[in-house]
Amino acid sequence: MIYHLMVNEKVKETPTVFSIYFDWDVDILPGQFVMVWVPGFSEVPMTVASVKDKKCITVKVYGKTTEKLSQIEKGDLLYIRGPYGKPFTFNNGEKLLIGGGSGMASLRTLIDEKSTGIIASKTGDELLFKDEFLPGRAICVTEDGSSGIKGLATEGIKAVDLKKFDAIYVCGPEMMMKSIFEILKDTDLNVEFSFERSMKCGIGLCDSCSIDGLQVCKDGPTFNMNQVRAMYEFGRTKLLSSGKRIYMK
Amino acid sequence: MIYHLMVNEKVKETPTVFSIYFDWDVDILPGQFVMVWVPGFSEVPMTVASVKDKKCITVKVYGKTTEKLSQIEKGDLLYIRGPYGKPFTFNNGEKLLIGGGSGMASLRTLIDEKSTGIIASKTGDELLFKDEFLPGRAICVTEDGSSGIKGLATEGIKAVDLKKFDAIYVCGPEMMMKSIFEILKDTDLNVEFSFERSMKCGIGLCDSCSIDGLQVCKDGPTFNMNQVRAMYEFGRTKLLSSGKRIYMK
Amino acid sequence: MSKLEIKAGGIKLDHPVMLASGILDENGYTMKKILEEGAAAAVTKSIGAEERNGYISPVVVEGEGYIINAMGLPNPGIELYEEEIRIAKKSKKPVIGSIFAADPDGFLNLAEKMVDYGVDGIELNLSCPHVKGFGTEVGSDPVLVKEIVKTLKGSIDKPVWSKLSPNVTDIVEIGQAASESDALVLINTVRAMAIDIYARKPVLTNVYGGMSGSSIKSVGIRLVYEIKKELDMEIIGVGGIQNGNDAIEYIMAGASAVQVGTAAWKYGRGVFKSIMDQIAQFMEENHIRGIDEIIGVAVQ
């Protein structure tokens, strides 16, 4: 079933990232995603980046489909399947959100007055949603040092006292998440990750997104520390679109 | 969807009529029917003749299928689709039930302490359900005069004061119902008929049971006086199993 | 205002939604009622040369989203069918006579009678999936199909539609063979069956039957699209249509009009009018002025 949803608003978030707002009368939980079809191009998974009355997706332009999506206008239709996937376990206490690149889009729905963000990107103008945190709660990390701490997301972690967080949520490129996992795996912190793997069906049918026998689209995209600890493939090996197994790094 | 229902009891009602009792946890209203499949034979429509906790069908042996059905034993399975059809409008007041032959089976669920029956059959031992009425409330009519009034069902009508009934229900061979219709059509009595026409699908698909554009299996089998008054085909013409139109009498 | 009228396969229709063959059309009075209550046209049950009772019950299996039927082409024989046509035609709307036979002469004889009786067009049933010697056995032989259509088109001056079966390896080959028809009607039922695991027997007395209803819609869309793309013929779409969106999907795949069968059981006789209304609403909302504008637009 494809929903045809009217676009209400398009907001530019960074030079390469924009949000598309639309009305959709369904219940969506933080961390769930939708499959967005751009007719004539392809269909791409996108986390729902606002789950209140106003729904939205936040898109980074990578290739042809997201490029085409960036041209959408108010009044146009969005073609959407979903919502799909297992949501984050929402925690009412102190939260640390660690987002790399467009990964911050998946974490946006967790932002509240008790959230602290570690927002990592290549350059300063790509930092996503840093203004949505309360003042002083957004720690920026850039590879080129143009804003905040210079370095990778792992540098940001050093700037916080991990023990004070009731829950930690991580989303970003798999190798970034792997580095963070390595730092956190021997603690008893309450951590959840949101994974991205090549998705085709989005519903747990085709196996293209799977990791250690679990389907990221259905068993995930969110996984908790215990699940990730048990994974062999995480940060190590994955299948390409053809099913060809490659080893990372 | 075929239901597989265990037979609890078989009761002989007359030399050629028997009832099969079974448990079935569905709501059925008086006048509704089921399609009973006898594997290896055929599938036949049967009114549900008891709609309380214990469900039952009351079967007159006509041909091969009902003959085979008569051999069913306690513990065997009944293969049933349904319930189907529009029920009678139940009336809480004084009721007159006019049943010809096995037509009485369709009326049985209307029998209560305020019901009077006109039970018509060829011979006295074929009178159906006469003992289910309160004493004095069953008027028997037989063609051979072996019990009660001698004659056809229409003779029975002369024995009652029609005006005292809040509702009249009629079921039997079409020509019998036609005779009764002729007697009642110019009154303003509250009358409902239950029709029988050759049925195949039982669900309003094949048109084999239709009368004046209505499907007996779906728009009926019960029809009220106003509906019947508007019918041209009633008692006049019908289609055989092939769809061949014949004119009655 | 969007215009719903359409000339489909040579027949002028008030709107694109008609009654399919074999559902609620054995009795002339039923067809008349359905036409009066909203169908743009009615196709009769398939009529043959001789009287047939059809198969012994059970003749239908009810599933979720589908019906399997094996009626067995019950019909009174062409000689006695005049009265039903006459009754149905009192509605003043188009009635299309569906016929089945084993060879060109058989079809011709039936078609001539139907035309005498006053039908507005002929539908050749080349596709019943469960009666030996007729239907698919005829309709899957391209040489025979070609001959039948040629014979009829040479002799009858009413539109001739060919109703094809989805149960073939190559629909384009059959469509090509029937390409002289005024329209192809796609699709008849999909061959199927059901077993009762307690009785350990097929449910249908005839064992095999034809599946209709929403379960076959995507198969019908595929065949309509394939024919439109490869042969660009006029098409009447049928199979699993339940609402206006389904009808429009068929139209965008290439159909000029649609037929509805199983949904008339599921939703009642009112379904013709409600599908028509839903089509009108979609057209209105999407600024489509006429059906013509969207026939086959999805074909790429």
Add this chain to the structure above:
Amino acid sequence: MSKLEIKAGGIKLDHPVMLASGILDENGYTMKKILEEGAAAAVTKSIGAEERNGYISPVVVEGEGYIINAMGLPNPGIELYEEEIRIAKKSKKPVIGSIFAADPDGFLNLAEKMVDYGVDGIELNLSCPHVKGFGTEVGSDPVLVKEIVKTLKGSIDKPVWSKLSPNVTDIVEIGQAASESDALVLINTVRAMAIDIYARKPVLTNVYGGMSGSSIKSVGIRLVYEIKKELDMEIIGVGGIQNGNDAIEYIMAGASAVQVGTAAWKYGRGVFKSIMDQIAQFMEENHIRGIDEIIGVAVQ
């Protein structure tokens, strides 16, 4: 206690419910997990000679009671597939290698590699409905099918199953051609498609796809029954199986075992065990001592 074990198509199974090809079996770890969680065996995704990415998304359409897919046979190519088989085989359960090619030599080359990798049997995909040059195009040509099966049976000492398409006019002809196989696998998906009426475009990038899920069960039952009746071959039933009753219906129609695909999506990986349990319960209640006792009992 009823015995659920069955030797089907030359392969010993703990019970008759296995994973169908192409669903949740691209990654060896997924197959391993599904086998550990209850499937009696797993059939791999269909593997060809060369790496293929498959089609661009959308590759699936979700309907009520069905899925239409056009994955486009994505696969890493046979050379790189050894690792997945090795991973799946850690479960110690049978793994059947599904392969697709355009000719006998192509199939033979793939089968030999699969056997080297340790599979317990080979399934020939003669029936993918949406990839040109493979699948149905091969599987609807009886001469070619016969040659392929003959070639493999002469060279491979593991069981060879032939998976056939429902999209043919005459399944018996194709079944006959494949009759040297150790089993026929029936059915692959039914060719279908969907159009989005707002986009005015086919939803699948490939336009055409294959329908699976409960909507096609009655079509599968029909083909299994037809083959059992006409050819009395060993059959693996697949298509729309969701629960124990569906599985038993296939078995009574003639299948020795069954495969489940779409229901593993709909109900999750646990579906294999629950179908198995439901079969066991039905057997218990109906005093059936072994699967053998009911294979094809409904065929008359």
